[in-house]
Amino acid sequence: MKKSLLLVAIAAMGLVLVPYVGLPAFYLSVLYLIFHWIALSTSWNLLSGYSGYFSFGHGAFFGIGMYTTAVLSSGFDIPFLWTLPAAAAMAALFGAVLGVVSFRVKAVRGELFALLTLAATFVVATIVLNTPIDGGPGVYLSAVPVPEIGPSASTTFYYLALAAALLTVVIALLIYYARFGTGLFAIHDDEDVAEVLGVPTFRYKVVAFALSCALAGVVGGIHALFVSYVTTGDIFTVLLPLTVILMSVLGGTRHWAGPTVGATVITILLYSFTAGDSAVLGKVAMGVILICVILFMPDGILGGILKKFVRKPDAARARPKDTLAADSNGGVLPEPAGGRPAPGADSEILLSARGICKSFQGVKALNDVDLDVRRGEILGLLGPNGSGKSTFINVASGHFPLTAGTMTFEGRRISGIGAHRIAGSGISRTYQIPRPFAHLTVLENVALPAMFGARQQERRRAEHDAWHWLEFTGLADRAFALPEDLNLHQRKFLEFARALAAHPQLLMLDEVLSGLTPSEIDEAVALIQRIRAQGTTILFVEHVMRAVMALCDRIVVFNQGTVLAEGLPAEVMARPDVVATYLGKPAAAHAAPSVPPIGIRAHA
Numbered sequence: 001m002k003k004s005l006l007l008v009a010i011a012a013m014g015l016v017l018v019p020y021v022g023l024p025a026f027y028l029s030v031l032y033l034i035f036h037w038i039a040l041s042t043s044w045n046l047l048s049g050y051s052g053y054f055s056f057g058h059g060a061f062f063g064i065g066m067y068t069t070a071v072l073s074s075g076f077d078i079p080f081l082w083t084l085p086a087a088a089a090m091a092a093l094f095g096a097v098l099g100v101v102s103f104r105v106k107a108v109r110g111e112l113f114a115l116l117t118l119a120a121t122f123v124v125a126t127i128v129l130n131t132p133i134d135g136g137p138g139v140y141l142s143a144v145p146v147p148e149i150g151p152s153a154s155t156t157f158y159y160l161a162l163a164a165a166l167l168t169v170v171i172a173l174l175i176y177y178a179r180f181g182t183g184l185f186a187i188h189d190d191e192d193v194a195e196v197l198g199v200p201t202f203r204y205k206v207v208a209f210a211l212s213c214a215l216a217g218v219v220g221g222i223h224a225l226f227v228s229y230v231t232t233g234d235i236f237t238v239l240l241p242l243t244v245i246l247m248s249v250l251g252g253t254r255h256w257a258g259p260t261v262g263a264t265v266i267t268i269l270l271y272s273f274t275a276g277d278s279a280v281l282g283k284v285a286m287g288v289i290l291i292c293v294i295l296f297m298p299d300g301i302l303g304g305i306l307k308k309f310v311r312k313p314d315a316a317r318a319r320p321k322d323t324l325a326a327d328s329n330g331g332v333l334p335e336p337a338g339g340r341p342a343p344g345a346d347s348e349i350l351l352s353a354r355g356i357c358k359s360f361q362g363v364k365a366l367n368d369v370d371l372d373v374r375r376g377e378i379l380g381l382l383g384p385n386g387s388g389k390s391t392f393i394n395v396a397s398g399h400f401p402l403t404a405g406t407m408t409f410e411g412r413r414i415s416g417i418g419a420h421r422i423a424g425s426g427i428s429r430t431y432q433i434p435r436p437f438a439h440l441t442v443l444e445n446v447a448l449p450a451m452f453g454a455r456q457q458e459r460r461r462a463e464h465d466a467w468h469w470l471e472f473t474g475l476a477d478r479a480f481a482l483p484e485d486l487n488l489h490q491r492k493f494l495e496f497a498r499a500l501a502a503h504p505q506l507l508m509l510d511e512v513l514s515g516l517t518p519s520e521i522d523e524a525v526a527l528i529q530r531i532r533a534q535g536t537t538i539l540f541v542e543h544v545m546r547a548v549m550a551l552c553d554r555i556v557v558f559n560q561g562t563v564l565a566e567g568l569p570a571e572v573m574a575r576p577d578v579v580a581t582y583l584g585k586p587a588a589a590h591a592a593p594s595v596p597p598i599g600i601r602a603h604a
Helices: 002-016 025-051 058-075 080-103 111-129 153-177 179-196 201-227 239-251 258-275 279-296 300-309 389-396 419-425 442-452 459-473 488-500 518-533 545-551 569-573 576-583
Strands: 349-360 363-374 378-382 404-409 427-429 506-510 537-541 554-559 562-567
Touching: 002 153, 025 058, 025 153, 025 179, 025 201, 025 239, 025 258, 058 080, 058 111, 058 201, 058 239, 080 111, 080 201, 153 179, 153 201, 153 258, 179 201, 179 419, 179 442, 239 258, 239 279, 239 300, 258 279, 258 300, 349 389, 349 537, 363 389, 363 537, 363 562, 378 389, 378 545, 389 427, 389 506, 389 537, 419 427, 419 442, 427 488, 442 459, 442 488, 459 488, 459 518, 488 506, 488 518, 518 537, 518 545, 537 545, 545 569, 554 569, 554 576, 562 569, 562 576, 569 576
Parallel strands: 378 537, 378 554, 427 506, 506 537
Antiparallel strands: 349 363, 349 404, 554 562
16 A cells, blocks of 8 residues: 555656646646546545445536535635535535435345436436526626636646545545455445445445545536536536446456546547547547447456556465464464363353244244354254255344344344344354355455454454465465355365454354365365364354264254254254154055955956
8 A cells, every 4th residue: 555655646746746847728627627537437436336336326426516616605705615625515415315325225236226326316406406506597606716726727727636636546545455445345246245244334335425425526616616607407417427437447446546547548538539529429439438348348457457467476475474373363263261161051152042033025934943052062053955054044144134033142132233243243154155255365355354353453464364264274375366266165165264264253154065075075074173173163054964973062953944853963863853854754654565365356
């Protein structure tokens, strides 16, 4: 991050001196437009690029900023620079309210969110047009004095736009390298998993949305004075958000500097066509470029350059030297007080479930389930497919809300609270089908729960901790690979590493052995034994019986959403009703077919 900030600082110092080179005012106006679009596209990217929530309403927030500045400066004689914080506040307020409402509904994602923000644009335009804010003729700012920042008006606008661009770029850069940015990227790849691993997804989305809107409002306030005339017909259109999206996608939405690259290229391209009296052709070129980028450059210009020319770090060299050594703050899970307790009937109850019910459109996946997990044990959760095992893990981790019942962890109620709060209390899980964050490296995947789990570590400490768990699971050599480059065995162990990085007291393993070869199963069993030896309580859902019998202290058998049996593994698996659940009921009689007595003919 320090190198990136230094690069921005050097660029800023050079750009500050540009007006003193003696350029004509025309070129300063062109540079103003480049900075203007850099600020707009970068502000859009904070939400839509980082978290994946595409917004078509950026024109609304930009327009709110324009009208706030226009009305305050022309109607109330408030100095122009004082109106910019108000423009940011009004746009942020509208965005935050819209975000709080829309982000509460899980169904409002993807195209639905895009349509919602587009509809918000037309709602704002209608309100502005039919109220005294505009009233129809628009708002003139020709009488508003331009602040004397530079020796001329064009220089002043140049510096204002440069300041806005630098502000948005620096904010994007800081977020990119912060926990906040990591959480947004996780939301982009898999929001549900991010929440379960501890990311407060709702709060992060609202904050990112409000910040994106605030920056757009500032840009709008500056642009209002630049154009000197504000009207709804020129502001609240689909063209502005489409242009911003094109710039961000062209440059690369996954990098803080991507929108800067895209905005510069598109602005220069549009100016070239406009200067050559081919404005219509320029718009056609924008559409063609957008199609080509989507089809052939999904990572954008900057993403493609980084992927092609920037080599991945060598894992052996980047690996901290002390990852194999335990320390007091990370690496090895803490031993419970007095050492690891021997699991038994008198062991402390860590997780308690009472009357748990979960229904899906009337179908009961769990029905009045009572279950206790004792500290220090490996509890096996068995049952045929569809019996409710994975559903229990889903409700215990907060992935699904309970329909009825209560669940407590260390005596504190966790039913009804957010999944990220459950993760923060010390519960972690794996997924039956691995669900890594596709665009994060293996190291970043494992560092994320260390940042958001029970310990809430800062990024550098979390990455150091992640190296330990990659060593622990044998994935250290693949630290800088993407999940798509791993085989199934490695992805399963990535699930282990990611769950362990949260430093859980309770680790829930959901069929982690499925799809593995016998030798890979042996490796996984040995790994689970090592995890248990460090004092971690484990809830083990599995179909591989030899692993269950070798690992589990107790087992609970589910059948059709209810608890069928509970106890020691050998005793439970010998029960006739458990055998019948797995193998089916025996035939009513196994005797040989009756044979008619001699002399009596059997009738067909």
